[in-house]
Amino acid sequence: MNANLVAVFLSRHAGHEAKPAWLWQGETVCTFGELPAAIGRYRAALTQLGVQRGDRVMIKAENSPGFALTYLAALASGAIAVPVNPAYTASELAMLIEDAEPVLLVHGSATAVPDSDTPMRMTLEPDGSGTLPALAAGLEPDLRVEVMAETDLAAILFTSGTTGRPKGAMLMHRNLSSNVAALFETWQFCDADSILHSLPLFHAHGLFVALHLGLYSAATVHLLGKFDAAKVVTLLPTVSVFMGVPTFYTRLLERADFGREAVRNIRLMICGSAPLLPSVFAEIEACTGHRILERYGMTEAAMITSNPYAPEGRIPGTVGYPLPGVELRVVGGEPRTELLAGEVGEIEIRGPNLCAGYWRRPEATAEAIGPDGFFVTGDTGFKDETGRVTIAGRSKDLIISGGFNIYPAELEMVLAEVDGVADVAIIGVPHPDFGEGVVAVVTAARDDLDPAVIEAVAREKLARFKQPKAIRIVPEFPRNAMGKVLKAELRKQFAGLFSGEG
Numbered sequence: 001m002n003a004n005l006v007a008v009f010l011s012r013h014a015g016h017e018a019k020p021a022w023l024w025q026g027e028t029v030c031t032f033g034e035l036p037a038a039i040g041r042y043r044a045a046l047t048q049l050g051v052q053r054g055d056r057v058m059i060k061a062e063n064s065p066g067f068a069l070t071y072l073a074a075l076a077s078g079a080i081a082v083p084v085n086p087a088y089t090a091s092e093l094a095m096l097i098e099d100a101e102p103v104l105l106v107h108g109s110a111t112a113v114p115d116s117d118t119p120m121r122m123t124l125e126p127d128g129s130g131t132l133p134a135l136a137a138g139l140e141p142d143l144r145v146e147v148m149a150e151t152d153l154a155a156i157l158f159t160s161g162t163t164g165r166p167k168g169a170m171l172m173h174r175n176l177s178s179n180v181a182a183l184f185e186t187w188q189f190c191d192a193d194s195i196l197h198s199l200p201l202f203h204a205h206g207l208f209v210a211l212h213l214g215l216y217s218a219a220t221v222h223l224l225g226k227f228d229a230a231k232v233v234t235l236l237p238t239v240s241v242f243m244g245v246p247t248f249y250t251r252l253l254e255r256a257d258f259g260r261e262a263v264r265n266i267r268l269m270i271c272g273s274a275p276l277l278p279s280v281f282a283e284i285e286a287c288t289g290h291r292i293l294e295r296y297g298m299t300e301a302a303m304i305t306s307n308p309y310a311p312e313g314r315i316p317g318t319v320g321y322p323l324p325g326v327e328l329r330v331v332g333g334e335p336r337t338e339l340l341a342g343e344v345g346e347i348e349i350r351g352p353n354l355c356a357g358y359w360r361r362p363e364a365t366a367e368a369i370g371p372d373g374f375f376v377t378g379d380t381g382f383k384d385e386t387g388r389v390t391i392a393g394r395s396k397d398l399i400i401s402g403g404f405n406i407y408p409a410e411l412e413m414v415l416a417e418v419d420g421v422a423d424v425a426i427i428g429v430p431h432p433d434f435g436e437g438v439v440a441v442v443t444a445a446r447d448d449l450d451p452a453v454i455e456a457v458a459r460e461k462l463a464r465f466k467q468p469k470a471i472r473i474v475p476e477f478p479r480n481a482m483g484k485v486l487k488a489e490l491r492k493q494f495a496g497l498f499s500g501e502g
Contacts (some may be wrong), residue, residue, distance in 0.1 A: 003173045004148040006076040009215040010036055016191060016218040022065055023222045026235070029065040032218060040141025042066075042073035045132060048139065049120060051104055053078030053146060056156065058102035058119070059202070060084045060093060060111050063225045064126045066133050067201045068211060070106050071155075075173075078146030081155045082168075083202040085481055086111045096158055100168060100359065106132055126225050150174035156359050157204060157299045168359030169300045171208075178352035179302040180212040182323040186306050187268060187293070189241075193219035196239040198227040198248070200481055205273050208302045210243050229255055236262045243270045246280060247483035249292070253283055263288045268309075272297060273482040275391070275409065277416045277423070281316035294319055296391060298377060300355045300368075304328065305389050317413060318390045326351035329374065330383055341385045344392050344407060348374040380407060397487055399428030401436045404465045408487075411468070414461050415440055420449040425477060425485045431469070431498045439497060440468035441490050443476060470497055 013021075017033030030038045051057060057074040059081065061067050067083075074081040082100050084093065086108060094114040097105070105121045107113055109130075113121070122132035148154075154173045158166040183189070195214050199206030214221035222235055227244070229251040236242060242263075249271060252258045263269070269284070272295045285291050291311040296319035297303040305328065307313060307320035314320075322328045329338050332345030339345045350373045357365030369375050380392040392407040399406040408426035415424045422445040431437030440454060451471040458467045472494065478486040 002145065002147045003150040003152070003177065004075060004078075004145050005154055005173050005176050005212075006039065006072055007145045008177050009072075009212075010145070012216060013218050019191075019218065020220045021214070022068070023220060024065050025224065026222070029223075036143055037141040038069055039072045039076055040143045041136040041139050042069045042132070043076045043144070044139040044142040045136040046070075046073055046077050046079065046104070047142060048135065049104055049122070051077055051079050054153075055079045055104070056082050056100045056102035058082040058084060058097065058100060058105045059124075060086050060088065060105065060107040060113070061124045062086055062108055062111075062126045063201050063206075063223060064124065064128065065223065066124045066128060066130065068223070069136075070124065070132065071201070071207070075154055076145045078148060078152075080153045082157075083155070083207060084158060085200075085202050087481060088112070090114045096166065096168075099158075099166075100156060148173050150177075151356070153356070155207075159299050167361055167364055170356040170359050171302070172356055175302065175353050175355060176208060176212065178325060179208065179323070180216045182325060182353070183209065183213055183303055183306075184216055186309060186323055187213075187270070188309050189213055189217040189219060191218040193217055193241055193267075194239040195219055195221045195241045195243065196224075196232065196235055197221050197243065198224040198232060199243060199245070200226070203273070203482055204297065204299050204302055205243070205245070205482065209270075209272075209297075227251070229258075233257050233262050237265055240265060241268045241270070242266060243272075245273045245483040246271060246276045247274075247479075249276070249280055249284055253280070253287060259287055260289055263290060266290065268293060270295065272303075274484040275412075276316070278316035278413060279416055292316075296320075296389065298379075300375065300377075301326075301349060301351070301353045303353070304349055304351075304377075315388070318388055320389065321387055322349075322351075322389070323353070326353060327374075328383075328389060330381060339382070341383055344380055344382045344405075346395055347377045347379045347381050347389075347391075349377060350374045394487075397427070399426070399436050399438055401428065401431070401438055402434040402465055406438060406466050411438070411440070411458075411462065411466060415442070415454060415457065415468075418454050418457050420444060420446050421454065423477065423485075425487060425490055426468070427487050427491050427494065429491055429494050429497055434469075437469040437498050438466065439494055440471045441477070441494070442471060442473050444473055449473060470494075472497075 013032040022029040090112040123130035155171045156168040197210040295306040327350045330345040411426045422443040428436035478489040
């Protein structure tokens with residue numbers, strides 16, 4: 001049996017040959033019947049460029065059908081796809097090239113690339129132009145799909161590097177096929193679905209969830225170059241599923257034309273990649289009648305947990321239950337033992353979705369994946385009596401102030417409810433008396449937000465040791481491509497706050 005993910009996808013398209021596989025900016029790119037030839041032309045192009053089984057093909061480009069075809073063609077040829085953020089600078093990209101050693105770099109002409117002769121380069125533009133699409137267009141399709149084992153590598157995705165040099169998570173064909181199958185079952189996908197996709201394809205959410213589910217389900221994917229609230233509202237009535245990050249939903253809430261009529265044909269609105277405030281969950285429900293389905297995942301394991309499909313089972317602030325086949329435990333103490341329900345500890349996972357480790361980083365792999373196969377996620381959280389998971393934050397974001405452990409997510413949920421607060425990030429910075437002092441960094445929803453109001457709510461609802469020792473209002477937060485707040489940058493910005501330097 002061929003475990004190649006492309007073979008898995010193509011085997012599920014029988015009977016749907018006339019159905020559009022992808023729409024790009026509203027226009028049909030190809031049908032499911034035409035998709036094998038479209039992939040085959042790109043595969044023929046990669047072969048002509050010398051790409052062989054096991055080679056790395058790095059893709060640094062904006063969303064486009066060509067991106068998806070390059071990715072699928074790389075997998076079909078037995079190569080390893082390495083999608084990277086097109087916003088990376090030339091020096092950042094050079095570091096990844098040195099690590100992954102791709103034989104081919106496919107990039108947009110507007111993206112920064114190192115001034116070097118290696119690796120070989122081809123261009124790919126969002127409008128369909130570029131040297132790679134031009135080459136592919138003139139070739140006969142190579143319809144072969146390389147036979148791969150379940151444990152062969154399909155992709156390398158680099159972690160965001162917030163804790164140092166990025167590490168390349170090695171995703172096997174088994175990881176990706178098992179994960180999309182679990183999501184298909186959990187979210188009750190079918191061939192009648194259509195997905196509005198405005199997430200970046202270089203990210204696990206956009207690639208392994210949105211794109212993969214369309215291909216696995218024979219569901220049409222409406223692909224956009226990027227999130228645009230006006231375009232999304234216009235297209236929402238034409239689809240059944242929308243996937244986004246919290247900032248997508250807050251932008252939609254700002255629009256008068258986003259409401260029940262816009263989502264009249266939607267059956268599922270999914271959110272992930274960053275925490276969704278319960279207040280935004282409630283606003284979306286009041287505005288549209290839909291309860292957002294939150295899930296939890298990461299680069300190393302794609303999707304890990306999900307709230308239930310039944311709307312009444314979706315609880316804001318939680319990420320639901322482990323997906324089929326995934327084991328999740330919460331551990332703490334020395335020696336490490338599994339904690340009881342309600343006790344906060346470190347989250348560890350094991351399952352067919354877990355990556356093989358980090359590319360050329362055996363020490364990091366051994367540190368992250370224990371002898372029993374459980375992976376240390378770096379997240380903290382707890383399970384309730386039913387096994388439902390709540391994320392408390394990143395282990396590195398844990399604040400120890402005066403000997404007390406403080407979990408930022410708890411404080412953020414409380415202070416986000418303050419009238420006039422748009423968003424809040426809780427950080428710990430050096431404090432001469434307490435080791436670390438709690439700082440609430442806030443963005444305002446209106447100009448007259450008074451820090452004293454935030455202080456009053458904190459005094460009322462939080463134990464004294466949890467209350468912020470300082471509140472700072474900022475115009476905006478530094479965020480990554482998926483909207484997640486970069487707390488390391490905030491800690492750096494306010495590092496001298498309690499020493500008189502900030």
